[in-house]
Amino acid sequence: MKLTKKILKEQDSSQWDEETIEEYLSEENKIEDPTTFISAKELVEDDYNLEIILAYLDLGLGDDDLSNFEEAFVGTYHSDIDFAQAMAEQLGSIDFKNQPWPGNCIDWEYAAKELMYDYSESNGYYFRNI
Secondary structure, eight states: HHHHHHHHHHHHSGGGGGHHHHTTTGGTTTTTOOOOHHHHHHHHHOOOOHHHOOOHHHHHTTTTTTTTTOOOOOOOSSHHHHHHHHHHTTTSOOOTTTOOTTTSSHHHHHEEEEEEHHOOOOOEEEEEEE
């Protein structure tokens, strides 16, 4: 897995093609399964940033498998508190635009701590633990 992430970090994903993938899967690099590379290439083609994919892999949520990446990725936030507030608003629990109360009375640090039992963060990218 470390070699997979190293290669993903070093490569310019816009230059990925079957030949490039095959080159990195050669015996010389000792990578046997092309799944992660091919999945990463497809996600980049679908407009996901390679940094987001690497954050997901760094968290170990996919165990070298990116099949749950799109379902797990929930967005980019500045902090766990920002994430908790956004989730509360998305779920309809709080309406910050039309009604600041009770949002201004909630201990958002504690709410974020509780929420993060079900989510993981790496470099500001948030993922649901699947």
